[in-house]
Amino acid sequence: MTDLAAISRELRRDVVEMVYRTRDGHPSPSFSAADIITALYFSILTIDPARPDWDDRDRFVLSKGHACPILYAALAKRGFFDRQELFTLRYLNSHLQGHPYAPKTRGLDATTGSLGNGLSIALGMAFSAVIRKKDYRVYVVVGDGELGEGMIWEAAMASAHHRMGRLTVFVDNNNYQSGGTVEKVSGPYPIDEKFRAFGWHVQSIDGHDIGQILTAAGEARKVEDRPSAIVCKTVKGNGVSFMVGENSWHKRVFTDDEYRDAIQQLGGKP
Amino acid sequence: MSEVSSTRIGFRDGLLRLAEERKDVVFISTDSLLVVKGEPFLDRFPDRVIELGISEQNGVGVAGGLASSGLVPYICTYAGFLTMRACEQMRTFVSYPNLKVRFIGANGGLHGGNREGVSHQFIEDVGILRGMPNFTILCPADGGQVFEAMLASADIDGPVYIRIGSGREERVFPDGTPFPLGKIRVMADHGDDVALFAHGFVLNRVLEAARELRKAGIGAKVVEVATVKPLDRDGVAGILRATGSAVTIEDHTVINGLGSAVAEVIAEEVPARLVRLGLQDVYGESGFPDELLDAYGMSVRDIVAAAGKATAAGKR
Numbered sequence: 001m002t003d004l005a006a007i008s009r010e011l012r013r014d015v016v017e018m019v020y021r022t023r024d025g026h027p028s029p030s031f032s033a034a035d036i037i038t039a040l041y042f043s044i045l046t047i048d049p050a051r052p053d054w055d056d057r058d059r060f061v062l063s064k065g066h067a068c069p070i071l072y073a074a075l076a077k078r079g080f081f082d083r084q085e086l087f088t089l090r091y092l093n094s095h096l097q098g099h100p101y102a103p104k105t106r107g108l109d110a111t112t113g114s115l116g117n118g119l120s121i122a123l124g125m126a127f128s129a130v131i132r133k134k135d136y137r138v139y140v141v142v143g144d145g146e147l148g149e150g151m152i153w154e155a156a157m158a159s160a161h162h163r164m165g166r167l168t169v170f171v172d173n174n175n176y177q178s179g180g181t182v183e184k185v186s187g188p189y190p191i192d193e194k195f196r197a198f199g200w201h202v203q204s205i206d207g208h209d210i211g212q213i214l215t216a217a218g219e220a221r222k223v224e225d226r227p228s229a230i231v232c233k234t235v236k237g238n239g240v241s242f243m244v245g246e247n248s249w250h251k252r253v254f255t256d257d258e259y260r261d262a263i264q265q266l267g268g269k270p
Numbered sequence: 271m272s273e274v275s276s277t278r279i280g281f282r283d284g285l286l287r288l289a290e291e292r293k294d295v296v297f298i299s300t301d302s303l304l305v306v307k308g309e310p311f312l313d314r315f316p317d318r319v320i321e322l323g324i325s326e327q328n329g330v331g332v333a334g335g336l337a338s339s340g341l342v343p344y345i346c347t348y349a350g351f352l353t354m355r356a357c358e359q360m361r362t363f364v365s366y367p368n369l370k371v372r373f374i375g376a377n378g379g380l381h382g383g384n385r386e387g388v389s390h391q392f393i394e395d396v397g398i399l400r401g402m403p404n405f406t407i408l409c410p411a412d413g414g415q416v417f418e419a420m421l422a423s424a425d426i427d428g429p430v431y432i433r434i435g436s437g438r439e440e441r442v443f444p445d446g447t448p449f450p451l452g453k454i455r456v457m458a459d460h461g462d463d464v465a466l467f468a469h470g471f472v473l474n475r476v477l478e479a480a481r482e483l484r485k486a487g488i489g490a491k492v493v494e495v496a497t498v499k500p501l502d503r504d505g506v507a508g509i510l511r512a513t514g515s516a517v518t519i520e521d522h523t524v525i526n527g528l529g530s531a532v533a534e535v536i537a538e539e540v541p542a543r544l545v546r547l548g549l550q551d552v553y554g555e556s557g558f559p560d561e562l563l564d565a566y567g568m569s570v571r572d573i574v575a576a577a578g579k580a581t582a583a584g585k586r
Binding site for chain 2: 055059061101102103109110111112113114117119120121122123124125126127128129131132150151154155157158161162
């Protein structure tokens with residue numbers, strides 16, 4: 001079996017490399033979602049890099065669009081485009097916008113960036129599958145901070161009302177948003193109980209244990225009469241010691257020393 | 271001229287026709303199905319109605335998801351709940367990725383919102399959308415024209431906005447009159463003294479004003495600009511070259527709507543004298559539709575006076 005943990009470390013290294021070389025981007029929000037994205041792109045999603053527009057593919061929506069460096073790294077590793085393109089991130093004429101823009105990036109299913117919007121887009125994709133009698137499923141990663149957006153709960157209510165069993169949401173519960181801890185800034189807890197109250201099937205897992213992520217996704221597939229929320233306890237900056245607990249890494253560029261240190265901690269050679 | 275048409279029924283019937291012909295047409299309701307008397311659509315195509323309840327931002331987001339996965343969603347509710355409440359969703363998740371979503375905004379203008387008051391009278395919708403790349407903005411004149419605009423715009427490969435009203439509009443064109451997508455339409459031509467550019471539910475007033483002007487010896491052209499974007503710049507410029515003076519009449523704020531669009535052509539292509547009628551940077555209030563149009567500067571007398579003012583400045 002593919003060593004997903006190794007892939008996840010490799011994708012994190014690509015994120016470090018991207019942010020270091022292009023001097024911009026959101027590293028630590030990428031790392032909290034890294035294992036979820038890895039599990040999705042290297043196990044859960046039914047996709048075909050040779051046919052990015054294949055109509056029967058599963059869809060993925062990164063609602064917390066600022067974490068796109070990790071998604072871009074996954075798309076490149078999966079073969080949607082050349083890895084060298086990663087190092088054009090946020091540059092003029094790049095296929096890789098600062099926040100995800102589907103028409104430009106091969107393999108990207110949804111345009112996102114402003115928070116709170118991804119769940120509605122995913123719900124629309126799921127409705128399309130129902131109406132067109134397709135079997136694909138739709139997966140979303142939302143941040144815990146963006147649960148403050150009312151639109152998330154509009155979509156949560158509608159998804160449960162329409163018994164959208166093919167919709168699965170991973171909540172990247174890294175406990176931080178731009179301005180500090182979510183407890184301090186916006187108070188989203190208890191997240192699991194909120195989704196449950198909205199009529200969702202809810203699981204709570206360790207978002208850095210890929211085995212747990214795969215098992216939870218498997219459980220979610222069995223639930224046909226409700227959408228599924230998988231609340232993933234994660235760590236912002238997970239994988240690099242000096243990024244953990246230091247929220248300035250929400251958006252920060254690595255110095256030469258930090259770059260070398262991060263790459264080494266992630267098992268690479270700077 | 272007082273025969274009543276309904277832009278809301280025009281939308282619904284246009285949607286029915288499209289759904290019969292096209293499998294990919296779906297209707298998104300944000301508890302707005304009954305607003306457009308959509309029961310016949312629900313009866314015929316129950317699997318192609320998505321009811322989301324009162325959640326316009328979610329509705330537009332869902333529309334984006336549908337449009338990016340093989341369907342053509344039509345979302346209809348009050349114009350401001352789309353263009354203001356869900357403004358960012360229309361921009362970032364539909365207009366920016368250039369998705370094929372159709373927005374139908376009800377209660378356009380004072381006429382459309384009438385007795386509901388300002389929260390339900392939308393005088394900014396066209397101006398808001400004019401600033402968004404990729405959008406096609408259509409302001410049909412009556413129910414029959416809404417029906418035709420629905421058919422005419424069906425293949426546009428990007429977002430479309432169709433402005434409708436309260437459902438009680440005067441008929442302007444005989445049913446079956448084609449909608450001139452992307453082109454101006456000269457509705458009356460009494461001479462080259464002044465152009466009266468207008469769209470929507472004020473057109474019968476404009477036609478009447480043109481007749482009044484003729485009696486007073488001023489020859490006006492009545493020009494319908496039902497496609498506000500992309501504007502038929504060549505058509506507008508050609509009219510301006512002939513008249514050298516113009517009045518715009520729109521049930522919308524004069525800022526960023528038709529008046530501004532014509533002013534842009536005047537400033538960049540054909541110098542001319544312009545008077546803009548519409549809401550003069552103020553909100554409306556509750557009232558009957560015709561009373562409101564009269565009270566806010568869009569009476570026949572106002573149009574005649576504006577034409578006099580525009581022509582008094584003299585032709586070049």
